[in-house]
Amino acid sequence: MNLILFGPPAAGKGTQAKRLVEERGFIQLSTGDMLRAARASGSELGNKVADIMDNGQLVTDEIVIALIAEQLELNPNAAGFIFDGFPRTVPQAEALDKLLADKGQKIDKVVRLVVDDTALLARVTKRFEDQGRADDNPETFSKRLDAYNAQTAPLLPYYATRGIITEVDGMADIASVAASIDTALA
Ligand code: AMP
Numbered sequence: 661m662n663l664i665l666f667g668p669p670a671a672g673k674g675t676q677a678k679r680l681v682e683e684r685g686f687i688q689l690s691t692g693d694m695l696r697a698a699r700a701s702g703s704e705l706g707n708k709v710a711d712i713m714d715n716g717q718l719v720t721d722e723i724v725i726a727l728i729a730e731q732l733e734l735n736p737n738a739a740g741f742i743f744d745g746f747p748r749t750v751p752q753a754e755a756l757d758k759l760l761a762d763k764g765q766k767i768d769k770v771v772r773l774v775v776d777d778t779a780l781l782a783r784v785t786k787r788f789e790d791q792g793r794a795d796d797n798p799e800t801f802s803k804r805l806d807a808y809n810a811q812t813a814p815l816l817p818y819y820a821t822r823g824i825i826t827e828v829d830g831m832a833d834i835a836s837v838a839a840s841i842d843t844a845l846a
Contacts, residue, residue, distance in 0.1 A: 661686070661739075661740035661768050661769070661845070662740055662741045662742075662743070662760060662765060662766065662767050662768050662769075663680075663686070663740065663741070663742050663743070663767075663768065663769045663770070663771060663845070664742075664743045664746075664747070664767055664769070664770045664771070664819075665677055665742060665743065665744050665771055665773065666770050666771065666772045666773070666815075666816075666819075666825075667772055667773035667774070667775065667830060668775065668777075668780055668804075668805060668808045668809075668812075669780070669784070669801065669804045669805065669808060670775075670780050670783045670784040670787065670796075670801075671773040671774075671775045671780065671830045672773055672775070672830050672834070672837060673744045673745060673773060674690060674692075674693075674744055674745075675834060676771075676773070676834075676837060676838060676841055677690065677742045677744040679838055680742055680841070681742070684739065684740070685739045686738070686739055686740040686741065686742045687731075687735050687738045687739075687740070687741050687742070688741075688742045688744055689728060689731050689741055689742065689743050689744065689746065690744040690745050690746070691724045691727055691728065691744075691745050691746040691748075692744075692745045693744075693745075694727045694731075695709050695713060695719065695723075695724075695727075696713075699713070705723065708723075709723065713795055714794055714795055714800065715800065715803065716795055716800040716801065716802075716803030716804040716806075716807060717803065717807060718748055718749065718807050718811060721749055721751045721752050721755070724746055724748075724752060725751075725752060725755045725756075725759075728743075728746055728755075728756065728759065729755075729759055732759055732760075732763065736763075743756070743767075747815060748807075748808075748811060748812045748815075749811050749812065749815070750814065750815060750818060753815055753818050753819075767819070767824065768824065769824055769826065769844065769845060770819045770824050770825045770826070771825075771826050771828055771841055771844050771845075772816070772825055772826070772827045772828065773828055773830030773837070774827055774828065774829060774830050774831070775830040775831055776831065777805065779831055780801075780805065781798065781801065784796050784798075784801045785798065788801075826844035828840040828841055828844065
C-alpha cells in the first residue's frame with residue numbers, strides 16, 4: 661500500500677504519517693524532513709536549499725525526486741510508503757509514478773486533508789512558538805500557502821481522474837482525523 665498524504669502546509673500530514681508508521685510499519689518519506697536534515701548536517705545540498713526554504717518557495721523537482729528515488733532504493737521490502745509533502749508539482753507526481761512502476765508498484769490512495777486557511781494560520785503560529793521553525797513565521801507561511809495553491813493544488817485532478825482520492829476533514833481533532841484515515845485505508 662502506497663499512500664500520499666496530501667494537503668497544505670500544517671494540515672497535519674506529518675502527525676498522521678508518524679502514527680501510520682507506528683501502527684502499520686509503513687515508511688514515511690517526508691521531503692521536508694529530508695531537506696531539514698540536509699541543512700542540519702551542513703551538506704552541500706543543505707546549503708543549496710536553505711534560502712529557497714526560508715523564502716517559502718519550492719526547491720527544484722530534480723532535488724526532491726532524487727531524494728525520493730534514493731529512499732525507494734534503500735527500502736526494497738517496505739510494507740508501504742507514506743509520501744508526506746511529496747509530490748508537490750505535476751512533474752514530481754509523474755516521476756513518482758515512474759519510480760514506483762519500475763518496482764511494479766503504484767500509488768494506491770491519496771488522502772487529502774482539508775483545512776481552511778484561517779485554521780492553518782492559527783496552527784502554524786502555535787507551531788512557530790513551540791518549535792521555532794523559521795519558515796513557519798506568518799510572512800513565510802503565507803508564501804508557502806501561495807506555493808501550495810499555485811503549484812501543488814493543481815495536482816488534485818491528476819489523481820482525481822484515477823478515483824483514488826479520499827477527502828478527510830482535517831479541521832477535526834487528531835483522533836477523529838486518524839479514524840477517518842483508517843476508514844479510507846480499510
Ligand atoms: P514541508 O515541511 O513539507 O512543508 O517542507 C518545507 C520546505 O521544504 C518547503 O517549503 C519547500 O521549500 C521544501 N520542500 C519540501 N518538500 C518539497 C517538494 N516536494 N518539492 C519542493 N520543495 C519541497
